[in-house]
Amino acid sequence: MGEFALLIFSFCLQAAIGIMLFTALTKQLYPGKEFKAAAIIAAGLSVVGIIASLAHLGRPLSALNSLGNLGSSWLSREVLSAGLFMGITVIYAFIQYFKTQQESLNLVLRWAASAVGLLTIFFMSKLYTMASVPVWHGLNTFVDFYATSVAVGALLFMVMSLKELEDVDRRIYGFSVLLAVILQAASAVPYAAGLGLSGMAAQASAEILSSLSIVLGLKWLLILGGAGLLLWPSLQKGLGAKSANIASGWIYAAGIALVCGQLLGRYIFYAAMIVVNIGVT
Amino acid sequence: MGKMGFYFDMTSCIGCRTCQVSCKDKNDLKVGVVFRQARTFETGAFPAPGVYHYSGSCNHCARAKCVEGCPTAAMHFDEDGTVQHDKTKCIGCRYCTWACPYGAPKFIKEIGKVSKCDGCKDLRDKGENPVCVDACPMRALEWGDIEELKLKHPDTTSDLAILPSSTVASPSLIVKPKATALQKEFRYKEV
Numbered sequence: 001m002g003e004f005a006l007l008i009f010s011f012c013l014q015a016a017i018g019i020m021l022f023t024a025l026t027k028q029l030y031p032g033k034e035f036k037a038a039a040i041i042a043a044g045l046s047v048v049g050i051i052a053s054l055a056h057l058g059r060p061l062s063a064l065n066s067l068g069n070l071g072s073s074w075l076s077r078e079v080l081s082a083g084l085f086m087g088i089t090v091i092y093a094f095i096q097y098f099k100t101q102q103e104s105l106n107l108v109l110r111w112a113a114s115a116v117g118l119l120t121i122f123f124m125s126k127l128y129t130m131a132s133v134p135v136w137h138g139l140n141t142f143v144d145f146y147a148t149s150v151a152v153g154a155l156l157f158m159v160m161s162l163k164e165l166e167d168v169d170r171r172i173y174g175f176s177v178l179l180a181v182i183l184q185a186a187s188a189v190p191y192a193a194g195l196g197l198s199g200m201a202a203q204a205s206a207e208i209l210s211s212l213s214i215v216l217g218l219k220w221l222l223i224l225g226g227a228g229l230l231l232w233p234s235l236q237k238g239l240g241a242k243s244a245n246i247a248s249g250w251i252y253a254a255g256i257a258l259v260c261g262q263l264l265g266r267y268i269f270y271a272a273m274i275v276v277n278i279g280v281t
Numbered sequence: 282m283g284k285m286g287f288y289f290d291m292t293s294c295i296g297c298r299t300c301q302v303s304c305k306d307k308n309d310l311k312v313g314v315v316f317r318q319a320r321t322f323e324t325g326a327f328p329a330p331g332v333y334h335y336s337g338s339c340n341h342c343a344r345a346k347c348v349e350g351c352p353t354a355a356m357h358f359d360e361d362g363t364v365q366h367d368k369t370k371c372i373g374c375r376y377c378t379w380a381c382p383y384g385a386p387k388f389i390k391e392i393g394k395v396s397k398c399d400g401c402k403d404l405r406d407k408g409e410n411p412v413c414v415d416a417c418p419m420r421a422l423e424w425g426d427i428e429e430l431k432l433k434h435p436d437t438t439s440d441l442a443i444l445p446s447s448t449v450a451s452p453s454l455i456v457k458p459k460a461t462a463l464q465k466e467f468r469y470k471e472v
Contacts, residue, residue: 058373058393065372066352075376076352130350131379132445277384278337279320279443279469 003270005056010124011152011266012049013082014145015259016042017117018153019160020089022173024110026157030168036096038160042113043093046086053082074127081120088113121145132276134198135205136269140191144269147184148262151177151223155230159255162248167237174234177258181227185220200281204274212268219268222261229254284362285400286341286427286453287414288434291462293421296321296334296472303416304338307401314387316398317413321470322443324461331461332470335443336422338413339364339385339398340452347377347386347397355395356386362427362453363400371395382445383452400424427453442467 019042023035054060069076092109095102125142154176158165165173195206209216233247233254274280296319304310304317317338324331341363347356348364355370356377366386371394377386378395386397401411405424409415414422423430431437437455439447441462456462 056374058375058388058390058395059371062353062370062372065355065370066374068370069352069354072349073352073354073376075350075374079352127350127376130346131376132346132382132449133379273379275379275384276382276445278318278335279322279467281443281445 003056003273005052007263007266007270008052009049009056010145011148011263012045012052013085013117013124014121014149015152015156016045016049016089017085017114017121018149018151019045019157020085020092020110020113020117020153021149022154022157022176024114025172026161026165027107027110033161033164034096035157035161035164038157039089039093039096041156041160043086043090046082046089050082050086053079074123074130078120078123078127081116081123085113085116085120088116117149118146121149132201133205133273134202134276135195135209135272135274138191140187143183143187144265147180147187148265150180151184151227151258152262154180155226155251155255155258158230158234158251162251166244169237170234174230177230178227181223181258185224199276201274201276204280205272208272208274209268212271215264216268219261219264222257222264224261226254226256226258226261229257283426283428284341284343284453285425286362286430286455287338288423288425288430288437288455288457289336290419290421290423290434290457291333291335291459292457293419294319294334294336295419297418298472299416299418300336300413300422303412304398307412308396311389311391314389314396316385316387316396320443321472322462322467323470324464324467331459331464333459333462335441335456335462336413337383339400340383340450340454341400343451343453346380346382346450350376350380352376359402363402364397365399365402366395366397368392368394368396382449427455431455438463 019038023038054063057063066076066079088109092113095106125145128136128141154173158173195202229250233250236247298319301315301317301319305315308316319334319336321334345364348358353370353372355367357365359365373393375388378388386395388395411424414424434455434457437457439452439454441458442465
């Protein structure tokens with residue numbers, strides 16, 4: 001699998017976007033809280049993602065050339081919006097530590113990062129669906145990318161903000177994760193079933209998926225298991241110290257399971273790539 | 282000047298690979314990289330077996346997916362409608378290798394960039410043909426204004442069973458097919 005850099009880029013960016021989205025939503029509900037750790041992790045993930053994307057290039061030092069075709073290239077648009085997202089997120093994280101009193105600026109930055117981030121995922125999905133790679137075509141890529149962002153973002157936000165979220169209603173995170181992964185699974189099943197009925201390249205991808213059936217099974221076990229595991233601690237509120245510790249343990253375990261599952265899913269996404277070609281139509 | 286492209290007479294092609302070798306030589310391509318490739322396909326079984334060869338390169342498509350998708354605009358249309366690649370802009374992102382349904386752009390690791398058939402632009406600027414056209418001993422390849430080529434060779438198609446649909450990118454390619462090449466079932470034959 002030669003697309004390791006892109007795996008890191010797409011996963012880290014989507015996770016960071018999800019974290020910023022849940023930071024913005026939660027700050028609307030609980031304005032008094034800060035969520036500094038989540039801001040730092042989002043900024044860190046976006047920086048790691050962008051650096052990984054440079055590693056994919058044959059000429060990383062000329063990366064800015066990639067802004068040269070915004071008129072028709074979805075990749076060009078993705079580069080611009082991903083760069084913008086990283087910039088806003090890093091500034092936001094910086095402000096959390098050094099200019100904490102700027103709440104109106106914080107508000108703008110949080111929502112700007114969320115909006116640009118969601119747009120980035122759209123561009124990212126679009127560029128894959130426009131390639132001559134049938135396994136990436138269709139709505140499934142959009143659902144997969146957005147669901148990863150919401151599920152991993154909500155969970156990492158929760159993990160990074162455990163203390164601050166102790167006394168609040170955490171159901172929104174548990175149910176967001178669950179809803180995202182259910183949609184992800186609901187989209188993947190008919191999509192995988194239809195793949196073998198398409199052209200030769202899609203059938204070749206279906207064969208690769210079939211050979212990875214154990215990895216595929218593990219992916220869904222971890223994703224659905226992680227989301228299920230998160231439900232109990234999400235429903236608890238105002239726990240004693242001992243129960244709170246157990247709930248935190250569950251959240252960490254759910255986080256590890258879900259992140260591993262989504263990473264496996266992204267590995268499969270790239271591993272199944274077969275480009276339409278002469279003799280492979 | 283109209284849009285330029287290739288005519289390929291499959292009924293004359295004997296699969297000798299001279300086009301492929303001449304292209305590789307002209308462009309000084311290393312092992313594993315080819316801008317034009319001749320492939321052999323089999324159809325049917327005894328008592329009605331079939332075989333045909335297809336010599337393919339960049340088809341300089343009218344709606345080139347590589348041009349549309351290239352983030353740097355390194356892939357671009359030349360005045361004659363051919364798809365050209367500006368190496369000074371290329372960053373080696375390889376998106377064109379995913380976008381092209383004919384597999385024409387090739388990533389060359391040594392330079393960290395993509396390269397592809399330019400229709401031998403340097404030769405054409407001197408009034409000559411692309412090297413593959415002149416090298417073919419069977420005169421199975423022809424280069425010219427694609428609309429004029431279509432008038433000259435009316436019994437041609439841009440759609441073969443082995444090719445992606447021409448509606449995807451509108452290739453500047455016409456092929457005089459063998460009947461077997463229109464059959465849906467085929468097998469790639471390693472030669």
